[in-house]
Amino acid sequence: xxxxAIQTQGLRKEFGAHLAVADLxxxxxxxxxxxxxxxxxxGKTTSIKMLLGLVAPTSGNATLLxxxxxDRGARARIGFLPEHFRFHDCLTARELLRLHGRLQGVxxxxxxxxxxxxxxxxxxxxxxxxxLRQFSKGMLQRAGLAQALIADPDLVFLDEPTSGxxxxxxxxxxxxxxxxxxxxxxxxxxxxxxxxxxxxxDRVIFVKQGSVVHGMxxxxxxxxxxxxxxxxxxDDATLDGLQAFGRDIRVTxxxxxxxxxxxxxxxxxxxxxxxxxxxxxxxxxxxxxxxEWFIEVMGEDQRPG
Amino acid sequence: MFTLLTIMQLAFLEMRRRRIxxxxxxxxxxxxxxxxxxxxxxxxxxxxxxxxxxxxxxxxLQLQTLAGLYAxxxxxxxxxxxxxxxxxxxxxxSGVMQTLAxxxxxxxxxxxxxxxxxxxxIAAYTAIMVVGIVLEMRLITGFSQAHVxxxxxxxxxxxxxxxxxxxxxxxxxxxxxxxxxxxGFYSVAVVGGWIEQIGAMMGDSGARYIGTAISLLSPTDALxxxxxxxxxxxxxxxxxxxxxxxxxxxxxxxxxxxxxFAVGALALSxxxxxxxxx
Numbered sequence: 276x277x278x279x280a281i282q283t284q285g286l287r288k289e290f291g292a293h294l295a296v297a298d299l300x301x302x303x304x305x306x307x308x309x310x311x312x313x314x315x316x317x318g319k320t321t322s323i324k325m326l327l328g329l330v331a332p333t334s335g336n337a338t339l340l341x342x343x344x345x346d347r348g349a350r351a352r353i354g355f356l357p358e359h360f361r362f363h364d365c366l367t368a369r370e371l372l373r374l375h376g377r378l379q380g381v382x383x384x385x386x387x388x389x390x391x392x393x394x395x396x397x398x399x400x401x402x403x404x405x406x407l408r409q410f411s412k413g414m415l416q417r418a419g420l421a422q423a424l425i426a427d428p429d430l431v432f433l434d435e436p437t438s439g440x441x442x443x444x445x446x447x448x449x450x451x452x453x454x455x456x457x458x459x460x461x462x463x464x465x466x467x468x469x470x471x472x473x474x475x476x477d478r479v480i481f482v483k484q485g486s487v488v489h490g491m492x493x494x495x496x497x498x499x500x501x502x503x504x505x506x507x508x509x510d511d512a513t514l515d516g517l518q519a520f521g522r523d524i525r526v527t528x529x530x531x532x533x534x535x536x537x538x539x540x541x542x543x544x545x546x547x548x549x550x551x552x553x554x555x556x557x558x559x560x561x562x563x564x565x566x567e568w569f570i571e572v573m574g575e576d577q578r579p580g
Numbered sequence: 581m582f583t584l585l586t587i588m589q590l591a592f593l594e595m596r597r598r599r600i601x602x603x604x605x606x607x608x609x610x611x612x613x614x615x616x617x618x619x620x621x622x623x624x625x626x627x628x629x630x631x632x633x634x635x636x637x638x639x640x641l642q643l644q645t646l647a648g649l650y651a652x653x654x655x656x657x658x659x660x661x662x663x664x665x666x667x668x669x670x671x672x673x674s675g676v677m678q679t680l681a682x683x684x685x686x687x688x689x690x691x692x693x694x695x696x697x698x699x700x701x702i703a704a705y706t707a708i709m710v711v712g713i714v715l716e717m718r719l720i721t722g723f724s725q726a727h728v729x730x731x732x733x734x735x736x737x738x739x740x741x742x743x744x745x746x747x748x749x750x751x752x753x754x755x756x757x758x759x760x761x762x763x764g765f766y767s768v769a770v771v772g773g774w775i776e777q778i779g780a781m782m783g784d785s786g787a788r789y790i791g792t793a794i795s796l797l798s799p800t801d802a803l804x805x806x807x808x809x810x811x812x813x814x815x816x817x818x819x820x821x822x823x824x825x826x827x828x829x830x831x832x833x834x835x836x837x838x839x840x841f842a843v844g845a846l847a848l849s850x851x852x853x854x855x856x857x858x
Contacts (some may be wrong), residue, residue: 328683329858347684355682361675363590365597371671377586378683406597422679 278341280305280430281326282460285335288321292329295321296522297485299335305429308452308462309478310472310493312565318485319465320358321388323432325356326463340430351380358435358465360419364408366435367416368399368483371407372425379426386425393421397447420451430461437468469565479565481572489572493565500538500560505553506529516551520544535560583685588695591667595701604659604705611655612712613705615648619720641723646811648713653804656706660739661762664698664818668750668853669758677858688850695747695846702739707732727810734807734835736802741838742766744845751852769798773805780828788828795830799838804832 281303288296296318303309313319324330326337328345342349362371369390376386396405397417407415417440424430433452437445445468452475455462466472472479473493480490502521506513509531514524520540521533535541539562548555563571595601595756622644624791632640668691671677681687710732717723745765749758795802809829 304599324678324858329678329681331855331857349687350684352683355679357675357678357682359675360679362679363676365594370593374586374590375679375683378583378680378685380684382582419679518686 276392280307280336281309281337281339281463283335283337286322286332286337287334288318288325288330289333295485296325296496298334299485300487301337301480301484302335303461303463305461306456306459307478308456308476309464310476311463311465311515312472312479312569313470313482317482319482320434322482322485323434323463323465327353327432329569351426352429353487354420354421354423354426354431356431356433356436358438360416360422362407362419362422365406367404367406368394368410368421369403369488370438371418372421375422376425381426389425389427390410393424396451397421413441413444416440417444424451424455428460430463431455432463434465435467436464436507437466437471444473469569473565481569483573489568491568500562501532501537502535502541502544502558502560504548504558505529505556506531506548506558507556511555513551516547517544520547584689584693584696587685587690588697591694591697595663595697596668600658600663600702604663604701608705608712609657611651612709612716615713616650616716619644619648619716623690623721637690638723641717642813643723644721645713645717645723645725648717649710649731649807649811652706652713653738653807654707655709656735656739657703657742657766660702660742661759661766663701664743664746665695665750665759665762666755667694667698668747668849669753669755670750672750672856672858681858687854691747691751691846691850692854695743695849696831697805698743698747699740702743703736706736706739708736725811726813730810731807734803734810737835737838738803739801740842741803741845744842744849747851748845748852751849751856764800766800768794772798773801776828791828794839795834798835799841802834803838806835808832817842842858 279302282303283299283301286296286299288294298564299318299322311319311322321330325332326344327337328350332344337344338348340349340352366374372390372393373386376382376389390403391400394400394470396418399414399417399421402410402414410418416436420433420436423433431449436448440448449471452464456477462475464472464476477494478490478492480487482488501523504517506509509526509529512532514526517524517531517533520543524531524533535544541544541558541560545555545558667679671680677690680690699796710728714728717725742762742765745757746762749761753761772791772794774791775787775794779787779789780792806829
């Protein structure tokens with residue numbers, strides 16, 4: 276039986292007449308880096324808030340780390356970076372981390388050592404005793420990240436963690452997520468930067484109007500391979516013959532593309548083409564980007580967010 | 581308990597770093613300074629006529645003390661409303677509360693922690709200001725005010741009622757709406773007090789009952805009127821000798837009602853905040 280860090284059953288949230296989340300079913304295994312994708316207004320942030328007890332669901336239920344929603348023991352093992360991280364800007368970064376560490380049950384020497392380690396990790400050691408109001412947006416975001424990790428959590432929710440960060444900051448976030456993966460921490464990542472998601476996540480799901488519409492693994496090698504061929508003959512017989520190796524065959528600008536199950540099929544295609552006496556000018560494979568998937572799954576009719 | 585103390589520490593640090601405490605103390609110090617100068621000038625340059633009796637002089641000094649305490653009461657009301665007005669609603673609006681409430685903390689602990697720190701501030705402020713006025717009168721004129729501690733207690737209870745009401749409002753309303761309702765809540769009590777006084781003076785029991793009913797809905801001004809009753813010598817209040825004198829005096833039961841009201845409003849703020857989507 277799989278041990279899930281997050282499991283939801285039909286979570287639903289209505290704000291008056293407005294339906295924010297329709298019917299959310301999720302299963303996130305422990306240790307997975309999980310991407311939660313969808314257009315603006317798809318209910319992603321409301322879903323995260325329901326999981327963290329910030330918003331009460333209208334119906335449905337869920338467990339986090341095996342405990343029901345709101346369980347304080349489980350919350351002590353959860354880290355959270357909100358979409359727009361704000362905190363009392365009269366505090367210093369060190370005071371911020373100390374406060375959050377205490378609220379999560381970490382105290383004394385271990386807390387101080389953890390604060391020093393995290394400030395160094397997010398490159399804020401030299402400004403740890405400065406007031407947060409003196410911080411740039413990127414520095415605040417990094418302080419927020421450290422805050423989310425202060426209790427060495429088993430599950431971390433990162434809502435747009437790269438918001439406000441420059442390329443170096445984004446790389447830092449990627450590295451932190453990689454470190455969390457190695458430690459076996461479950462990461463729930465909500466980001467509009469699909470390149471970041473593609474580079475870090477094991478699996479993603481797409482939500483639309485508060486329901487999961489598609490889910491896919493980003494770790495399986497054969498997940499989204501399309502073969503691209505530039506060949507000497509493009510008649511119906513050739514295209515019919517290629518159907519034995521893949522599907523969704525399209526001819527665009529003198530090139531043939533078809534979806535194949537894996538890259539292993541490419542030598543077979545090459546052998547068949549040579550056997551048919553068809554010249555091969557170029558052939559290769561391309562993985563469909565997450566952005567292409569996003570547009571395909573969500574549909575072109577989405578209003579830009 | 582540790583969580584509660586951490587919340588209290590945060591609330592106190594915030595008040596101190598945002599210079600709210602300093603601003604309140606500066607206003608209070610200015611008020612005490614102006615009062616001291618005024619009393620000094622009155623006492624040293626306005627010599628009572630030879631015809632004035634000791635009783636008349638004493639009444640004159642009593643009126644000056646009550647005027648000072650009346651100003652302190654207004655300041656206490658202002659502090660009790662302004663200090664906590666954005667303690668909850670402001671943090672909800674800014675998003676600060678999301679990070680805090682996602683921690684293993686009961687929301688009631690957040691409310692209680694903030695309430696305790698603000699209550700300590702209001703109580704300390706009221707005590708400092710009342711004692712300040714009384715001491716100034718004593719040092720400058722030699723006038724000694726009775727029932728000071730009881731007055732401090734009643735005025736602090738008035739601030740406590742307002743604090744609880746403001747925190748409850750903060751759990752449901754925006755900061756501006758909350759502030760307006762809190763001052764409205766206090767103003768209604770003042771008007772209710774007038775209706776009760778006028779009813780008592782004119783022997784109109786209907787008006788008096790309406791005033792009492794309003795005091796039950798907003799028992800703030802009733803506490804000040806009870807404090808005035810104790811601060812004035814019995815002879816003065818019996819003949820309504822000062823403009824602040826009261827014909828109808830709120831009962832001891834009203835004090836207990838105010839305590840229950842404050843506790844109820846605090847409980848309501850915890851319940852409302854528990855249900856609030858953040």
